[in-house]
Amino acid sequence: MSLTDTTIALLQNLIQNGCVNYLTADSGQETKNADTLEAFFAGTDVRVERYEPHPGRVSIAFTVEGTDPSAEPLTLLGHTDVVPVDEDKWTHDPFGGEIVDGRVFGRGATDMLYITAAMAACVRDVARGERPRGTLTFVGCADEEARGGLGAAWLADHADFSWANCLSEEGGSHLPAADGSDALVVVVGEKGAGQRRLTVHGDAGHGSAPFGRDMAVAKIAEVARRVAAIEPDLRSDDIWEGYVRAWKFDPDTEAALLAGSGYDAFGQLESYSHAMSHLTISPTVLRAGGAINVLPSVAWMELDIRPLPGQTQEEIDALLRDALGEIADDVEITHLITEDGSVSPTSGPLYDAILSTFNEFFPDVPVVPTIAAGGSDLRFARRKGGVGYGFALHGRGETLGSVLGELHSHDESAAVEDVDLTVRAYRSLIRRFVGA
Structure with a gap:
C-alpha cells in the first residue's frame, strides 16, 4: 500500500472514532484516536508516551531518536479531537469517512485529521528505515478545539519531547492573485x-x-x-x-x-x-x-x-x-x-525547509506568510522558545478561502489530492530537515 493510501485509510479511521469535543472535561475521549495511532505504530522502533491529564483525554507521542544529538529536532503536532456536528445539516455521514467524488467526508477531515494522518504515516515510514540524523516526534494532541487545556497546554508543562521546531495546521493553500498567478500560504503566527x-x-x-x-x-x-x-x-x-x-x-x-x-x-x-x-x-x-x-x-x-x-x-x-x-x-x-498572539520568524532552518519543499512541488511560486485568525497548538511551542509553522499542501484549485470554508462546516471534507500532496510534502520536508 502506498504512503498516500495508508494515510487515507488512517484518516478514515480517525474520523470514524468520532472524538467530539463539546468543550467539557469529559467529552472528546481522544483515547480512541490514541489507541488507533498506537496500533498504527505497532512493531516499529519508536518511543511511545501516553499522557492522560483527565480520564479519556489522551495525547500520545511517538519519537524516533536521531543519531546526532546536535542536529535540529522536528516535532509534528496533530490534534485528534473534532468539533460537534448538526447531523441533520449533513448529506454525508459525519463520522463515516466516506470517499465521494475525490473527497474524504467527515467531521475533522480538514480540521485537522488529514494532516494528523499524514504526519503519523510519514513518521512511521521513517521509523521503519534507518534512524534520522535529528530526532523526529509526532504527537496526537487532545483538546485543541478547547484551546488545549487538557492537551498541548498541559503537555507544554509535563511532556518530554522537543518544542524547538514544530509544524501543525494549516498552510499550503493558494492565493487567487488578481492577475491569475499563483502564491502559496504559510502560517507563521x-x-x-x-x-x-x-x-x-x-x-x-x-x-x-x-x-x-x-x-x-x-x-x-x-x-x-x-x-x-x-x-x-x-x-x-x-x-x-x-x-x-x-x-x-x-x-x-x-x-x-x-x-x-x-x-x-x-x-x-x-x-x-x-x-x-x-x-x-x-x-x-x-x-x-x-x-x-x-x-x-x-x-x-x-x-x-x-x-x-x-x-x-x-x-x-x-x-x-x-x-x-x-x-x-x-x-x-x-x-x-x-x-497573547504569537508569531515565528520568516527565516531560519525550518522556515527555509518549508520554502524548499514548496518549491519542489510548485517551482518558483512565491510564498506568502500569514497570521491565522484562530488558534492552534503552535502557540505553546513559541511560548517555550521554539518556532512553529502551519504546514500542509493543496492542489492549485484549493484557495485559502476554500480551505478555510471547510473548517467546522457542514459536510466538511478534504480532497484526496490534498491528502496525497500533504503526505508527500511532509515526507520530503522530514527528509530535508532531519535527514530521514
Missing part, C-alpha cells in the same frame, strides 16, 4: 485571546410593574450596541503588507487596502483578511433573567476578542471602556481566557 464578560446590574421586581425600574436588560442592550460599533484601527506590519501585495491588485486597490479600506476586493477572504489586520471583537453570548414575570437584576454578555501579536490585554480594556463612555463605570469587565 496566530492571534491571541482576550475573552471578556461584561456585567450590568439593575432593579429586581415583578414584570407587571416595570415603571421607574433600572432595567438590567435595557442596560446590557446599550452595552451591546456600543461594543458592536467599535471599529479597531488597522494594524499594519510587514506580514500584512506582504499579504496585500501578493494579491497583485491594481495600484489604487492596493493603496486602499494598505490604508485599511476596500476589503471587499478580497472576495471570499474579506472577513479573514480584515481579521488578519485588526483586533476583532465578536459579541457571542448574552444572558439575563430566568422567569418571564421577573425583572432580572443582572445581565451579562461575553465577547470573543482576538488580539494580534503585540496587542495587549490593557489595550483591549482601554478600547472597551472608551467605547462604553459615560456608562463604563456601571459595567463590570471580567477577563476570561486571555492569551
Whole structure:
C-alpha cells in the first residue's frame, strides 16, 4: 500500500472514532484516536508516551531518536479531537469517512485529521528505515478545539519531547492573485485571546410593574450596541503588507487596502483578511433573567476578542471602556481566557525547509506568510522558545478561502489530492530537515 493510501485509510479511521469535543472535561475521549495511532505504530522502533491529564483525554507521542544529538529536532503536532456536528445539516455521514467524488467526508477531515494522518504515516515510514540524523516526534494532541487545556497546554508543562521546531495546521493553500498567478500560504503566527464578560446590574421586581425600574436588560442592550460599533484601527506590519501585495491588485486597490479600506476586493477572504489586520471583537453570548414575570437584576454578555501579536490585554480594556463612555463605570469587565498572539520568524532552518519543499512541488511560486485568525497548538511551542509553522499542501484549485470554508462546516471534507500532496510534502520536508 502506498504512503498516500495508508494515510487515507488512517484518516478514515480517525474520523470514524468520532472524538467530539463539546468543550467539557469529559467529552472528546481522544483515547480512541490514541489507541488507533498506537496500533498504527505497532512493531516499529519508536518511543511511545501516553499522557492522560483527565480520564479519556489522551495525547500520545511517538519519537524516533536521531543519531546526532546536535542536529535540529522536528516535532509534528496533530490534534485528534473534532468539533460537534448538526447531523441533520449533513448529506454525508459525519463520522463515516466516506470517499465521494475525490473527497474524504467527515467531521475533522480538514480540521485537522488529514494532516494528523499524514504526519503519523510519514513518521512511521521513517521509523521503519534507518534512524534520522535529528530526532523526529509526532504527537496526537487532545483538546485543541478547547484551546488545549487538557492537551498541548498541559503537555507544554509535563511532556518530554522537543518544542524547538514544530509544524501543525494549516498552510499550503493558494492565493487567487488578481492577475491569475499563483502564491502559496504559510502560517507563521496566530492571534491571541482576550475573552471578556461584561456585567450590568439593575432593579429586581415583578414584570407587571416595570415603571421607574433600572432595567438590567435595557442596560446590557446599550452595552451591546456600543461594543458592536467599535471599529479597531488597522494594524499594519510587514506580514500584512506582504499579504496585500501578493494579491497583485491594481495600484489604487492596493493603496486602499494598505490604508485599511476596500476589503471587499478580497472576495471570499474579506472577513479573514480584515481579521488578519485588526483586533476583532465578536459579541457571542448574552444572558439575563430566568422567569418571564421577573425583572432580572443582572445581565451579562461575553465577547470573543482576538488580539494580534503585540496587542495587549490593557489595550483591549482601554478600547472597551472608551467605547462604553459615560456608562463604563456601571459595567463590570471580567477577563476570561486571555492569551497573547504569537508569531515565528520568516527565516531560519525550518522556515527555509518549508520554502524548499514548496518549491519542489510548485517551482518558483512565491510564498506568502500569514497570521491565522484562530488558534492552534503552535502557540505553546513559541511560548517555550521554539518556532512553529502551519504546514500542509493543496492542489492549485484549493484557495485559502476554500480551505478555510471547510473548517467546522457542514459536510466538511478534504480532497484526496490534498491528502496525497500533504503526505508527500511532509515526507520530503522530514527528509530535508532531519535527514530521514
